[in-house]
Amino acid sequence: MAPFDAIARHSLLWLFLGNAVGLLLATLLLVPSLGPLLGPLTYGRWMTVHLNASLYGWSSIPLIGLLYLVYLPRYGENRIATAAVSAWSAMLAFSIVGWLMGITSGKLFMEWAGPSRIAVFAGMTFLALSLWISHARRLAAEAGFPAGWTRRCSVVVKTGGLVVLSSVPVILVLAADPSLYPPVNPDSGGATGGSLLGSTLAIILIYWMTPFLLRLPTDRAWRSFAPSLALLVLHFGAFGLLDHGDRSHHEPLQIIALSSLALWVPLLVRHLRSFTWPAASRGWLIAFGCWGALLVLDGILTFLPHILEQWKFTNALVAHVHIAMAGMVTSFNMLVLSVLCPSSFPVSRQAFVAWQAGTVLHAGALLAAGLVEAAHPGWLFFSHPVIDTLYALRWVAGAVMLSASWFWLRHVHLHGSSA
Numbered sequence: 001m002a003p004f005d006a007i008a009r010h011s012l013l014w015l016f017l018g019n020a021v022g023l024l025l026a027t028l029l030l031v032p033s034l035g036p037l038l039g040p041l042t043y044g045r046w047m048t049v050h051l052n053a054s055l056y057g058w059s060s061i062p063l064i065g066l067l068y069l070v071y072l073p074r075y076g077e078n079r080i081a082t083a084a085v086s087a088w089s090a091m092l093a094f095s096i097v098g099w100l101m102g103i104t105s106g107k108l109f110m111e112w113a114g115p116s117r118i119a120v121f122a123g124m125t126f127l128a129l130s131l132w133i134s135h136a137r138r139l140a141a142e143a144g145f146p147a148g149w150t151r152r153c154s155v156v157v158k159t160g161g162l163v164v165l166s167s168v169p170v171i172l173v174l175a176a177d178p179s180l181y182p183p184v185n186p187d188s189g190g191a192t193g194g195s196l197l198g199s200t201l202a203i204i205l206i207y208w209m210t211p212f213l214l215r216l217p218t219d220r221a222w223r224s225f226a227p228s229l230a231l232l233v234l235h236f237g238a239f240g241l242l243d244h245g246d247r248s249h250h251e252p253l254q255i256i257a258l259s260s261l262a263l264w265v266p267l268l269v270r271h272l273r274s275f276t277w278p279a280a281s282r283g284w285l286i287a288f289g290c291w292g293a294l295l296v297l298d299g300i301l302t303f304l305p306h307i308l309e310q311w312k313f314t315n316a317l318v319a320h321v322h323i324a325m326a327g328m329v330t331s332f333n334m335l336v337l338s339v340l341c342p343s344s345f346p347v348s349r350q351a352f353v354a355w356q357a358g359t360v361l362h363a364g365a366l367l368a369a370g371l372v373e374a375a376h377p378g379w380l381f382f383s384h385p386v387i388d389t390l391y392a393l394r395w396v397a398g399a400v401m402l403s404a405s406w407f408w409l410r411h412v413h414l415h416g417s418s419a
Contacts, residue, residue, distance in 0.1 A: 003072060003081040007065040008341040008412050010089050011333065014057025016405040021050040023398040030391045032383075041100055048099045048111055054325055055109055056092050061085065062333040063206075064127065065340045066213045067165075070158060071131045073138045084130035091123025105176050112176040120176075124169035131162055193254030193303060194242040197261065201236055204264050207332065208232060208271060214339045216275040224274075228267055235260070250305045259300050265293045280347045281338035284331045287356060291327030298323060314380065316370025319363045326359045326401065346411035355404040362397035365390045 028035055028043050035043060064085065072078050095116035098104070104111040112120045135158065142151075174180060208228065211218070239257070247254050269289040277285055298320050302311055311317060338345045369390040373380050379387055 003068050003078050003085065004065060004340045005344065006082045006085040007061055007068070008337050008344055009409075010085050011058060011061040011065075011337060012346075012405065012409045012412050013089070014053050014061065014092070015330070016402070016409045018050060018053040018058055019398065019402040019405045021046055021053060023395070023402050025050060026391065026395045026398045030388065030395050040102070045100050045102060048104060049096050051109065052099070052111065053092065053096070057089070058333065059325070059329055061088065062336045062340075064088065065336060066210065067131060068134075069213050069215070069340075071138065071162070072134045073141050078134060078137075080130045080133055084127045087123050087126045091119045094119045105178050107176060107178065110172065110176040112173065117173050117176060121169045121173050124172065128162070128166040128169065131165065135159070135162060192244070192247040193249060193251075193256075193258035194239065194244055194247065196299070196303070197242070197257045198239045200261055201232070201239060204261075204268060205232060207268060210332075210336065211272060211275040214336070216277065216339065218275045220274050225271070228271055231263075231267070235263075249303055249308055255300075255303065255305075258303050261296050262300065265289075265296055268292070277335065278338045278342055278345070280342075280345055281335050283349075283352050284334040284338065288328060288331035288335060291323060291331055291359075295320070295323045295328050310374040311370055314370035314373040315366040316374070319366035319370060322359065322363045322366060326355075326362065330355070330359075341412070344412050344415045346408040348407060348411070351404040351407045354400050358397045358400035358404065362394055362401065365393040365397065369394075 025043065025046055028046075038046075068081055072081055095112065098114060098116040099111060103114045103116065105113040139155065238260075242253070242257055249255070269292075272285060272288070302308060302316065302320060369387055372386055372390070376384075
């Protein structure tokens with residue numbers, strides 16, 4: 001199996017599995033009496049699986065594909081890169097067994113504990129090793145090319161990037177240790193406008209770079225991209241000047257910092273549209289822009305004083321997460337896969353519409369539940385017909401999304417080939 005074929009298959013596998021677990025969680029919320037039938041495999045343990053399968057599976061493996069475009073040789077087999085994708089999935093599957101057994105650090109998205117800490121270190125280290133070997137092979141294959149300053153700078157930047165990436169396994173394993181800092185930090189009131197700005201700018205940078213990494217054709221000269229890149233640098237500079245301590249969301253500067261992200265909705269869409277994407281991915285490009293705009297608007301609204309106090313522990317924040325993951329991130333990943341694996345990319349208008357409709361219904365039901373819970377806090381703890389109805393709509397939406405993900409997974413296994 002070619003590396004990019006493996007990227008597509010493993011990505012869509014984790015999308016399907018993450019959705020399947022999500023539907024199980026929706027079922028348990030709708031019919032809590034089913035919980036005892038699962039024995040020790042409680043809702044909380046499955047929630048850990050759902051979150052991490054979505055983040056380290058579906059959200060991460062397409063990004064590995066982008067790294068492969070940068071470091072893999074342009075021609076020939078690369079079995080170690082293909083094996084690294086399988087090792088990544090094996091690492092995640094092994095960790096899931098531990099989480100279902102209750103072995104976790106208790107730290108959100110860093111639940112690696114016990115044997116799973118060894119597994120994540122081994123899996124990520126193997127990926128880093130495959131990138132180093134592939135990088136060396138690519139340099140050897142391009143040894144006869146003219147060694148101009150542009151190529152020399154490219155080699156330096158790529159090598160420096162590998163050095164940074166190679167430190168990630170160590171950093172992640174150390175960060176997962178509860179003794180380094182507690183799962184709940186008593187010195188922090190939660191995410192600030194500044195911290196949310198910084199993390200989002202990092203994602204925007206990845207999105208900005210993606211068309212170049214994919215080597216998509218464009219009729220614009222490089223200098224035409226300089227203004228948006230300069231603005232991104234200035235935005236990072238402004239982030240660096242913010243006070244990154246325990247700041248309140250009532251502070252105007254924190255609200256302004258987060259609200260400044262609205263600038264990037266039209267800029268990023270215009271940037272991405274200046275490249276030629278495969279015809280089959282045009283719908284996903286539109287969906288990416290729509291979900292991104294909705295995510296920024298919802299994020300700014302949620303952060304405002306008095307609104308956050310009411311929504312913080314309700315389903316309104318769960319809706320925000322699904323707008324991000326099921327909406328924006330999924331649209332972006334499908335864009336990436338459409339270029340990495342054009343011959344096996346699952347093209348189906350029905351599946352696309354089903355996914356989008358399911359996500360709208362899913363996020364809408366959760367947002368409505370959050371608004372109701374904010375008005376009636378007691379409903380957070382006791383069943384109510386209104387909440388049950390919204391949970392039923394959420395279940396239907398999850399089933400529709402699961403069917404779409406199954407279609408895509410089946411398609412890529414039936415039609416997968418080297419990109």
